[in-house]
Amino acid sequence: MRILDRRSVSLAFFFFFIYLAQSSALDAQEGQRVQDEILAVPNRPTFASTAEMVQLGVFEVEYGFEAAKGHQNINGLLKWGAIKNLELWFLNNPVEQDSGTAGLGDSGAGFKYKLFPQKKARPTLAVLYVATLPTARPELGVGATAxxxxxxxxxxxxxxxxxxxxxxxxxxxxMSSGFDRTYFTALSYFRPLRGKWGYTGEIAGFSRRNANTPATMTLLNAATYNLSSRLVLDGGAYVAAYGQLPRVTVFAGVTYSVANLYHLRPSQRSSR
Structure with a gap:
C-alpha cells in the first residue's frame, strides 16, 4: 500500500506540473496575442493629425470622400510604422472635382516622428513633414510643390x-519663383460614446496665403464607429466659418489597419 501511495502521489505531482506547464503556455500565448493585437490609429476625419503612432510594422490605410456644392473628392492616406516612433506617409486624391472639372488630385509623401509619448501630465509630442507633389491639373490642385x-x-x-x-x-x-507661406492651427476633440460609437469635433484654419487665397476657418462635427479594433468608420460634416470654401461639406471614410508587415508568415508572403 505504501508503494501504491507513493506512486499515486508521484502521478499527482506529475499531472500537476503538466497542468502548470500548459497553463503557463496558454498564458504566454494569450499575452503574445494581446501584445500582437493591432489597433487602428485614425487621423480621420479631422484636419488635425494625432501625435500617436501606428504600431511598429503596421500598414494602415485611410480613405474617404467629400461632397459639397461644386466640390467632390476621394482622398487617401497610407501609413506604415517603418521603425520605432517613425511613420512613413503617402497621400493621394485619386478623384478631384471642382466646378465641373474632374481629374486626378495632388499627391504627397512625408513622415511623422514621435519625440516622446505622454506620461502623467506630459502629452505626446511629434513632428510631421509632408511634401505635396503637383500631380493634378492646375485648376484642381496647388499647381506647384508645397x-x-x-x-x-x-x-x-x-x-x-x-x-x-x-x-x-x-x-x-x-507662374514665378519663390514660395507663399500660410500657417495652420487646429484643435480637435474625441470622446467614446455608448458601445462602439464615438464623437469628434474640431476647429481648424489656415492663414492668408496670398491675395488670391484668403484665410479659412472650419468647424467640424463627426461620428465614428469601431467595427473592430483595426477597422473604424466615420461620417459627418464641416462648416466654413469664413474663406473661399463651400458653406457645408459632408464626408465619410474608413480607417483600416491591414497587417503588421514584420509579422507576416512565409506562407502569407508567398501567397501575395
Whole structure:
C-alpha cells in the first residue's frame, strides 16, 4: 500500500506540473496575442493629425470622400510604422472635382516622428513633414510643390482625447519663383460614446496665403464607429466659418489597419 501511495502521489505531482506547464503556455500565448493585437490609429476625419503612432510594422490605410456644392473628392492616406516612433506617409486624391472639372488630385509623401509619448501630465509630442507633389491639373490642385511642417501634441484626460496642431506650409508659385507661406492651427476633440460609437469635433484654419487665397476657418462635427479594433468608420460634416470654401461639406471614410508587415508568415508572403 505504501508503494501504491507513493506512486499515486508521484502521478499527482506529475499531472500537476503538466497542468502548470500548459497553463503557463496558454498564458504566454494569450499575452503574445494581446501584445500582437493591432489597433487602428485614425487621423480621420479631422484636419488635425494625432501625435500617436501606428504600431511598429503596421500598414494602415485611410480613405474617404467629400461632397459639397461644386466640390467632390476621394482622398487617401497610407501609413506604415517603418521603425520605432517613425511613420512613413503617402497621400493621394485619386478623384478631384471642382466646378465641373474632374481629374486626378495632388499627391504627397512625408513622415511623422514621435519625440516622446505622454506620461502623467506630459502629452505626446511629434513632428510631421509632408511634401505635396503637383500631380493634378492646375485648376484642381496647388499647381506647384508645397512643403508642410507641423508640431503635433496629443493628450488624454480620462476618456477625453485632444489633438493640437500648429505649423507652416510653403506653397510654390506656379507662374514665378519663390514660395507663399500660410500657417495652420487646429484643435480637435474625441470622446467614446455608448458601445462602439464615438464623437469628434474640431476647429481648424489656415492663414492668408496670398491675395488670391484668403484665410479659412472650419468647424467640424463627426461620428465614428469601431467595427473592430483595426477597422473604424466615420461620417459627418464641416462648416466654413469664413474663406473661399463651400458653406457645408459632408464626408465619410474608413480607417483600416491591414497587417503588421514584420509579422507576416512565409506562407502569407508567398501567397501575395
Amino acid at each position: 512643403h508642410l511642417a507641423q508640431i503635433l501634441v496629443s493628450k488624454d484626460f480620462g476618456k477625453h482625447h485632444f489633438d493640437v496642431n500648429g505649423g507652416v506650409q510653403f506653397v510654390g508659385r506656379p
